[in-house]
Ligand SMILES: Nc1ncnc2c1ncn2[C@@H]1O[C@H](COP(=O)(O)OP(=O)(O)OP(=O)(O)O)[C@@H](O)[C@H]1O
């Protein structure tokens with residue numbers, strides 16, 4: 264923008280000390296041709312060839328010209344036929360044109376003056392009192408003022424874009440935790456626009472929020488539920504801060520889910536390694552004498568002939584030994600895992616159909632709608648047998664959870680849904696049920712060997728630990744999402760074949 268006489272010391276003057284001042288372009292919006300003449304004469308008197316005056320008597324055409332933003336200032340008459348100059352200024356206010364508006368009126372009116380100020384008018388001149396120097400001065404001050412505001416706006420914009428581009432989510436909080444401002448990264452982490460969070464409480468967006476302690480080194484790792492229902496782990500740092508003159512809290516937050524997941528995996532691997540050692544020595548130490556006891560019991564049974572008391576007891580001994588042997592086999596499975604070298608393209612649909620056939624009888628006793636939404640022909644890198652075992656355990660678990668829910672009186676429309684999400688080089692297969700769900704404490708222990716909430720003899724707590732081991736050996740993984748009373752979803756991530 265050009266200025267007639269910049270204030271001494273402004274950057275504009277400094278930067279162009281030797282350049283001659285450019286011609287100012289002023290637009291006069293006034294439906295009175297006489298006034299056009301008068302204003303033209305006044306401008307010529309003081310500004311001579313440094314000003315070019317355009318004239319527009321029509322309201323709509325004036326709007327078009329203002330929209331183009333080709334003028335350095337606008338002189339707008341208050342009376343413009345059916346509408347007023349203030350109407351025009353208000354309508355043009357959000358066109359992003361930074362040039363100032365000077366309102367001209369036929370007489371002094373305090374209310375119009377006030378209204379003009381509220382509408383962002385730079386100056387208010389009464390035509391009857393107007394003289395050349397007053398007009399020149401008003402234009403010069405208005406342009407300088409508008410330039411200063413524009414510079415401030417640009418600075419604020421660049422600071423804002425820096426704030427938004429920060430790698431961490433940043434919140435400015437009132438002392439009670441109410442959000443006063445948030446950057447774009449915070450919006451991305453919380454799955455909404457920064458503006459939507461303003462006025463709410465940060466604590467309300469977190470699961471189990473610890474109180475926000477604003478000290479120089481405060482560190483808190485918290486979870487939050489994002490829009491698609493997943494839990495994201497956050498690390499928050501808060502420190503005291505002054506914002507717009509009041510005491511506040513500045514909180515930076517970072518998504519640390521990947522790190523938390525990796526730590527959990529390392530912990531799980533360590534546990535499984537020690538269970539593996541234990542299992543293989545147990546298999547030898549217990550398996551061999553068990554085999555001997557079983558053989559001898561059967562021999563005694565044969566010797567006893569048809570004595571029902573002996574035969575019944577032999578049957579009990581044999582079945583109990585089989586149970587222990589099965590447990591040892593499961594333990595060995597868990598410890599062994601499957602080597603990636605044996606992987607081959609496999610359609611998970613095959614495993615699911617096989618397991619469903621096997622469980623047809625169990626499912627027929629419970630009113631569950633089964634929704635198999637896997638796309639046809641998907642292939643993953645897996646081994647058929649163990650994948651059957653994984654789905655069998657997941658479906659049995661879901662069935663148990665749904666039965667528990669029904670037994671506690673929640674006999675809603677129950678479902679078991681199997682679906683797939685394409686993750687590029689992997690498939691994520693989801694198994695979702697409407698069962699009793701899993702408490703937050705239990706959710707952390709699910710894949711730990713021997714963790715079970717089932718009665719003795721019903722569950723050994725090895726199903727999920729074994730599944731974890733199997734998928735991990737194939738370069739995949741398994742994770743769960745659930746809330747108590749709200750069903751559970753297990754996600755198997757498998758490489759595409
Ligand atoms: N879909 C589910 N809904 C609710 N809870 C579940 C679900 N799946 C697993 N669980 C919980 O996780 C625990 C561990 O499951 P896991 O399959 O490892 O062992 P289990 O089913 O108890 O015994 P096993 O599978 O060895 O017979 C279960 O006892 C149950 O509390």
Ligand SMILES: [Mg+2]
Nearest residue numbers: 656660726727
């Ligand atoms: Mg199980």
